[in-house]
Amino acid sequence: MRADLNTVLHVRGLAAGLGLALLAAAAARAEPTLAGTVTLRDGSPLAGVQVLLELRSRKPAARTDAQGRFAFDAATLFPAAELNAAPALTLVFTLPAHHEQVRVLRRVPGRAPAPVQVQLSPTGGAAALSAAERELLDRHVATPGSLPLYLVPYRLGGVTGADPQRVNQALRANLERVIVSHVQAAAPGRSTPVSLKLLPLAADADSADIDRLRTYGTHLKALGMISGFGEVEATGGGERQLDVSSTFLVVPRAQDLAAPVLYVDDSMPADRVASPLLYRHLSKLWGRSTVLALALADFAQAKERADKPALQRIRDTLQAERADAGPGNELLLAQLEDLIVRVDAELAR
Amino acid sequence: MRRRTLLGAASALPALPALSVLGPLALLLAPRSGHPGEIIRFDTTGRPRSDVVLAQVPVKAVVAEFLDPGDTGVGKSLGFLVWREILTAISDQAGAGVILARAPGGERLTDLLQTAYHDAALAIARQQSAAMAVWGAVEADGAQLLVSSYLSLLPEASGLQFKLRLVGEPPLPAGLEAEFQRTNFNFPPVETTRAALFERRVVTRTSTSLRARAEAAAPVLARIPTNSALDALDMDGGWFRVRLADGREGWIEHAQVDLPPHTVEAAGTLLPLAGAPGGAVAQRLRLDGRQRVLDMRYVARKGLFYRLDRPGPARWVAAHLVRARFSLPVVHFVAGLYRFQFKRYDDARREFAQYVAARESAADNASLATAYQFLGASTLLARPTVFETDPAAIDWFSRAVAATPYDANAYALRALSTLAVKRSAAPALEDLQQALKLDPTDRAAARITGVLSQQIGRSGGTTLQRMLLDSGDPVLQRRIQETLERYPAARPMPAASR
Numbered sequence: 001m002r003a004d005l006n007t008v009l010h011v012r013g014l015a016a017g018l019g020l021a022l023l024a025a026a027a028a029r030a031e032p033t034l035a036g037t038v039t040l041r042d043g044s045p046l047a048g049v050q051v052l053l054e055l056r057s058r059k060p061a062a063r064t065d066a067q068g069r070f071a072f073d074a075a076t077l078f079p080a081a082e083l084n085a086a087p088a089l090t091l092v093f094t095l096p097a098h099h100e101q102v103r104v105l106r107r108v109p110g111r112a113p114a115p116v117q118v119q120l121s122p123t124g125g126a127a128a129l130s131a132a133e134r135e136l137l138d139r140h141v142a143t144p145g146s147l148p149l150y151l152v153p154y155r156l157g158g159v160t161g162a163d164p165q166r167v168n169q170a171l172r173a174n175l176e177r178v179i180v181s182h183v184q185a186a187a188p189g190r191s192t193p194v195s196l197k198l199l200p201l202a203a204d205a206d207s208a209d210i211d212r213l214r215t216y217g218t219h220l221k222a223l224g225m226i227s228g229f230g231e232v233e234a235t236g237g238g239e240r241q242l243d244v245s246s247t248f249l250v251v252p253r254a255q256d257l258a259a260p261v262l263y264v265d266d267s268m269p270a271d272r273v274a275s276p277l278l279y280r281h282l283s284k285l286w287g288r289s290t291v292l293a294l295a296l297a298d299f300a301q302a303k304e305r306a307d308k309p310a311l312q313r314i315r316d317t318l319q320a321e322r323a324d325a326g327p328g329n330e331l332l333l334a335q336l337e338d339l340i341v342r343v344d345a346e347l348a349r
Numbered sequence: 350m351r352r353r354t355l356l357g358a359a360s361a362l363p364a365l366p367a368l369s370v371l372g373p374l375a376l377l378l379a380p381r382s383g384h385p386g387e388i389i390r391f392d393t394t395g396r397p398r399s400d401v402v403l404a405q406v407p408v409k410a411v412v413a414e415f416l417d418p419g420d421t422g423v424g425k426s427l428g429f430l431v432w433r434e435i436l437t438a439i440s441d442q443a444g445a446g447v448i449l450a451r452a453p454g455g456e457r458l459t460d461l462l463q464t465a466y467h468d469a470a471l472a473i474a475r476q477q478s479a480a481m482a483v484w485g486a487v488e489a490d491g492a493q494l495l496v497s498s499y500l501s502l503l504p505e506a507s508g509l510q511f512k513l514r515l516v517g518e519p520p521l522p523a524g525l526e527a528e529f530q531r532t533n534f535n536f537p538p539v540e541t542t543r544a545a546l547f548e549r550r551v552v553t554r555t556s557t558s559l560r561a562r563a564e565a566a567a568p569v570l571a572r573i574p575t576n577s578a579l580d581a582l583d584m585d586g587g588w589f590r591v592r593l594a595d596g597r598e599g600w601i602e603h604a605q606v607d608l609p610p611h612t613v614e615a616a617g618t619l620l621p622l623a624g625a626p627g628g629a630v631a632q633r634l635r636l637d638g639r640q641r642v643l644d645m646r647y648v649a650r651k652g653l654f655y656r657l658d659r660p661g662p663a664r665w666v667a668a669h670l671v672r673a674r675f676s677l678p679v680v681h682f683v684a685g686l687y688r689f690q691f692k693r694y695d696d697a698r699r700e701f702a703q704y705v706a707a708r709e710s711a712a713d714n715a716s717l718a719t720a721y722q723f724l725g726a727s728t729l730l731a732r733p734t735v736f737e738t739d740p741a742a743i744d745w746f747s748r749a750v751a752a753t754p755y756d757a758n759a760y761a762l763r764a765l766s767t768l769a770v771k772r773s774a775a776p777a778l779e780d781l782q783q784a785l786k787l788d789p790t791d792r793a794a795a796r797i798t799g800v801l802s803q804q805i806g807r808s809g810g811t812t813l814q815r816m817l818l819d820s821g822d823p824v825l826q827r828r829i830q831e832t833l834e835r836y837p838a839a840r841p842m843p844a845a846s847r
Contacts, residue, residue, distance in 0.1 A: 181533070276490045319757075322756075323530070323759075325714075326752060327754050
C-alpha cells in the first residue's frame with residue numbers, strides 16, 4: 001500500500017527565490033504524485049479534508065477518504081514546465097471548523113519525499129492550562145506594549161553531535177535577527193520592537209501539540225509561537241539524516257481573520273546540525289508571518305478605536321510586504337490581500 | 350552610427366529633454382577622496398553625540414562591526430574588511446566617506462548589544478548624518494562561514510533620496526518622476542571561508558611596522574615602506590597576518606593598509622596596460638574573465654589603478670576599465686549607490702552589474718529588483734539626452750518587474766524608462782495602470798498618469814508633446830481618461846491648489 005502511495009518526484013537541487021527546493025520532474029516521463037494522511041491529534045482519521053496544491057496558483061488537488069488518506073498526481077494539475085520551474089511545493093489543508101494548515105515541502109536532491117502526515121485541530125477547542133503550566137508561563141508573559149514571539153526549543157531526537165541547548169540559543173539569536181530585519185524592511189520605524197524569547201517547556205510537554213501552543217500563546221499575549229522537532233533517520237546510503245519540521249503559529253486574530261499554521265519540512269546531515277542549517281530556508285517565511293501577525297494584532301486594535309492613521313500604517317506595511325514578494329507566492333498574497341481589503345473597508349468607513 | 354543620427358534629429362528640435370536625478374547634492378571637491386572614519390565605542394543610548402566624524406563629507410555610510418553570536422572570531426574582522434573594501438570601491442570619489450563603528454578593544458558587539466543591534470547601528474548612522482548604515486552577522490557551519498549583510502538608507506537623516514526624473518530644456522512638465530521606494534535591504538547570506546575572505550593582497554598606505562603579535566604593543570619585527578604590496582594570510586580582529594617576500598611573517602594594523610579587490614573582471618575588450626600606475630600605455634591586450642590583482646595605487650587627478658597578475662613586466666590598468674570583484678555583494682550595492690548619487694553613472698552601472706551577477710544575489714528578489722532598477726536608471730542617465738538613450742535600460746526595469754511583480758513602484762519606474770526610451774506613452778500607460786491596479790494610491794503612478802492626461806491628445810506643442818511620438822493619439826487620450834475615472838488619485842489637481 002505504502003509503496004504505491006509514495007511520491008515519484010525528481011528533484012534538481014536547491015532553488016533561489018523562496019529558498020525552497022526546486023521541485024523538478026526532470027525526467028521526461030516523471031509523474032509527481034503526492035500522498036499522505038490527515039488525522040486529529042489522537043490519531044483518528046479525518047475524512048473530507050480539502051487538499052490544495054499551490055504553485056503559481058492554488059488548485060484543489062484531492063479530498064481525504066474515510067481513512068484520512070489522500071493521493072494525487074501533481075502533473076494533472078499543473079503543466080510540466082510550471083512544475084519544473086516551481087520554487088516551492090506548498091500543500092494547504094482545510095476542513096470547516098478546523099484550523100487551516102500549510103505545509104511547505106522541501107526536498108533533498110535524490111531523496112523521494114515521504115508521505116505527508118498532517119494533524120488538524122478543531123477551532124475553539126482551547127485546552128485548559130494546568131496550575132504548573134500557568135506558573136511557568138507567567139514567568140515569561142509579555143510586558144504591556146511589547147509583542148514578543150516565543151521560540152519553544154526544538155526537540156531533536158537522535159542528534160548526538162550537537163548540544164541542543166546551544167543549538168536553540170543560537171537559533172533564537174539568529175531567527176530574531178532575520179525576523180527583525182525583515183520587519184524593519186516592511187515597516188521602517190515601527191515603534192513596537194519585535195523580539196524573540198526562549199520559552200523552555202517542561203520536559204514532558206509536547207511542543208508538537210499545536211492546540212497547546214495556541215493556548216500558551218494566547219495566555220502569553222504573544223505575537224507568534226515558533227517551534228520545531230526533528231528525528232534522525234538513516235538514509236539508503238547509510239548516512240544519517242535529520243528530518244526537521246519547523247512551525248510558525250500566528251496568535252493574534254482579527255474577528256474571522258486568522259493565519260494558517262505554517263510548517264516547513266527540511267532535512268540536513270545529522271552530523272552537521274547547526275543553527276544556520278536549521279533556519280536557512282525560514283528567514284523570509286518567518287519574517288512574513290511576523291509581519292502578518294503584527295498586522296492582525298494592530299488591525300484588531302485600530303478597528304476597535306477607528307484609528308485611521310493606524311489603519312493607513314497597517315496598509316502601508318502590508319503593501320510594502322506585498323511589493324517585496326517574488327513571483328509565485330499565492331499563499332502569502334492571498335493572506336495579504338485579505339487583510340488589505342479589510343483595512344480598506346475600515347478606512348472607507 | 351545610430352546615436353549620431355538620433356543626435357542629429359535631436360538637434361533639429363528646439364527641445365532636448367534630458368534625464369536627471371534629484372538629490373540635495375552639495376558636491377565638495379575635496380582634494381583627497383574616499384574618506385575613512387572610525388568610531389570606537391558603540392553607544393546604544395541614542396544620546397546626541399558631539400564626535401561627528403567626517404563632518405565635511407556630504408555622503409557617508411556607517412559600517413557597523415558584524416555580529417558574531419557563535420564566536421567564530423571573524424565578526425570584528427568582517428567589519429574592517431567591508432569598511433576597507435567600500436573605501437577601495439569609492440577611492441576616487443570626492444565627497445564620499447565611510448565610517449566604521451565598532452566596539453572598543455577586544456569587546457564583542459554581540460555581548461554589548463544583544464537584540465538592539467540594528468537600532469544601534471541606525472542610531473549611530475543618524476548621529477553621523479550618514480546616508481547609509483551597513484551591518485551584518487557571521488555564523489559558522491563547520492569550516493564554512495555564513496555571512497549575512499544588511500543595508501538601511503536614511504533619507505531623513507541625510508536628505509539623500511533616490512529619484513528618477515525626466516527633465517528637459519525647455520522644461521518638461523513637473524511630476525515625471527518616481528522615487529526608489531525601498532530603504533531596507535536584506536541581502537542573501539554568502540557562504541564563504543576565512544581563506545576566501547582574508548588570503549589576499551594588502552597595500553600599505555603609509556610606512557608602517559610589522560609586529561610580532563596582533564596588538565599595538567607587540568615588538569616591531571620590521572619597518573615596511575609605503576605602497577608595499579604584501580600577501581595577507583589571515584585576520585585577527587583589526588590585524589592582518591602578512592608574509593613578506595623574504596618569508597618573514599608578522600602582523601599589520603588594518604588602518605595602515607588598503608585592500609585591493611581579489612580579482613577584476615575584463616569583458617574581452619582591448620585594454621590599455623601601463624608599466625606603472627597612471628603611466629604611458631605599454632601594451633594593449635584583449636583580456637577576458639577574472640584577473641588576479643597584485644597591487645593597487647591611487648594617482649591624484651588620474652584615479653585608481655590595479656596591477657594585474659600578468660607574466661613579464663608589471664602591468665597596470667585603470668580601475669574604471671575593469672570590474673572589481675569584492676568579498677561581499679553588499680560592497681558593490683553600496684558603492685553603486687555612492688556612484689549614482691554623484692552622477693557617476695558608468696561607475697554605478699558597473700557596480701550594480703557586479704551585484705546582480707553575484708551568485709547569491711538571486712536569493713532575495715527585493716534587493717535584486719532594486720539593483721536592476723539602479724542598473725536601468727544608470728544606463729539611462731549615462732547618456733546626456735533622451736534622444737540617445739540605451740534601449741537596454743528598459744530591459745533592466747523589466748527584470749525588476751519580473752523579480753517583484755506585485756510592486757507598484759517597479760511598474761512606475763519602468764513607465765518612466767519607456768517614456769524616455771520609446772518616446773511613446775502607450776506602453777508607459779499600461780505600466781501605470783498595472784501600478785494603480787496594485788495600489789490605487791501609488792503616488793508616482795498617479796502623478797505621471799495625471800501629467801500624461803494633460804498632454805496626450807491635446808494641442809499646444811509642449812516639450813513633452815514634441816518628445817512623445819504618440820502624443821496626438823485620441824485613442825490613447827480616451828484610455829488615459831478611463832484610467833482617471835477608475836483611479837481618482839491620478840486626477841490632476843486644479844492648478845490653483847498646487
